[in-house]
Amino acid sequence: MRRLALYGAALLLAAWILIPFGWMVEASFSSDADALQKPIRLVPAHPTLDNYRTFFGLGDEGLSMSGKPGDSRTYAYNAVKGTPRALLNSFVVALASSLSVLAIASMGAYSFVRYPLPFGTALLTGLLGTRMIPSIAIMIPIYQMLDFYKLIDTLPALVLAYTTFLLPFAIWVLKSYFQTIPRDLEDAALVDGCSWGRMMLHVFLPVAVPGLVATGMFTFMASWDEFLYALLLTTSSAARTIPVVVSLFAVDVLFKDMTLLMTAGVLAVVVPLALALGFQRVIIRGLAAGAVRG
């Protein structure tokens, strides 16, 4: 009886997660004719790669009639063509943001751990408070500032914003990781006369790799997923990231091609999903610790 309830609940959980996701993936492998029919089908009658081919410029079979080249040159049609570029943009922004976060946060976290300042706790609390500031609350000044410096519609604007927003979290996590690393190695290296920079690069950071990997992965995924600032700070396919492109044709009423939309969704998910499943242990530990430690 107890086992039965347990398996029932487990099954329910699996269904809750897998069915919506599977329904999206299924549509991405369907033609419009298969996807748009009543009653609905759970498996496409004629599985096809047409939608994916359309995104990578290998054909237009995936486009529904309303979006064939020549008629409605909608946002969405351009968005479809801009998808490979958007994936690249997302990748570049996420990688650049996480690398700069790691560099800057390592310095800060190291300082917190090894050089306690009289007001260190206040600083750390302030940092935690900063982390809670919703990015939507400061979108206007940031937009104006980046506009003033002519950074709108450039990737550096996104990298700058994401790096700053993710720093408080990264410093916090790295700080608790660095605390577990014994001092002896560093002291030995410094006594041997090597500079602080060399000591960090060759002695300290290599020991801290697991913490750095976890933090880097979180920041990469957060940058990849971010939508509001990507929407505000980009105006053309030169800088649009994948969430923006997906949103463009999700809200375009003239161009409703559900199978293409779902394909864009799947394309946007591949990278973060691969990371999440590849690093699941790190994430589960990190999420739980992050909750408790702020």
Next chain:
Amino acid sequence: MEAREGADAGVAPCRAAASPSRSAWRRWWGSTGFAFALHAPWMLLVLGLIAWPVLSSLWTSLHLVNLRRPNASGLVGLQNYVTVLTSDYFLGALRVTAILTVFSVLGVVVLGLAFGIVLNEAFRGRGVLRALVLLPWAIPGVVNGVMWQWLLDPNYGLINGSLHWLGVISEYKSWILDERTLFAGLIAAHLWNSLPFPVLVVLAGLQAIPDELYDAAQVDGAGVLARFRYITLPWLIHPLLIIVILGTIGGIRIFDIVYVLTSGGPANASTTIAFAAYRVAFDQLNFGVGNAYAYIIFLMTMTMALVYIRLLYRRGEIQV
């Protein structure tokens, strides 16, 4: 300049061993200055791109700034806030936000608890299920939104299809046209995306409970419910509080799914305060009132954040 000196002095630990003649205060300055130098990059970014905008937002919110009406400008005190707090647009958005937040926090607590408990039991396939729980967490909010757009599709959506097949509904429905089902859909979408974190937090909390407690209770003849009531719940109070606080903050921020799923519609029926702030600032180009919206969101969130930080303090989680 100070920072630069600090950086040079930073090799002090290196040289300190070689030249013990350095005075105590200089060594002290060396380590403090160096500590500053290491903090400088993040402080610059946080001051420039977070602290300054927070102040600038407050300042602008006290002015008339509308890019559509460049001639009307000037300090107006709290007038923008009065405009916001008395407008139907804001009050409607506040109501929507409150409903979405309350129900998604309830959902996150109940489902987080239930699924956390399930995943803490030993059964075949538990490892797979634990990995699976992470899946929604890895899905960007926008993708989650379009996924639910497709699930809720009035003509070909899975929800219509399966409910019709089960005989629950006799005809396909347009879910977003009815306020109840509109909210249900948005809450489901938000829950789908945000549930992994609470589940994992509850799971971590459960794993911290010593088995002896349960053994002792069983010996004393406590039933399943009594054990849950007197052992599990008290041990989970803190994790649950954290889930509630972070869930509320997450609710105040709901933007992505509204943007792609309903664009705030139909007729503002699903406009949240975050979405309203975006519309006022970047569609109406009214930066004065937009910043007032932003500041209201800021204050609401920071109130919750303060509770959160106090909670962590009391647990002794904040220490250098």
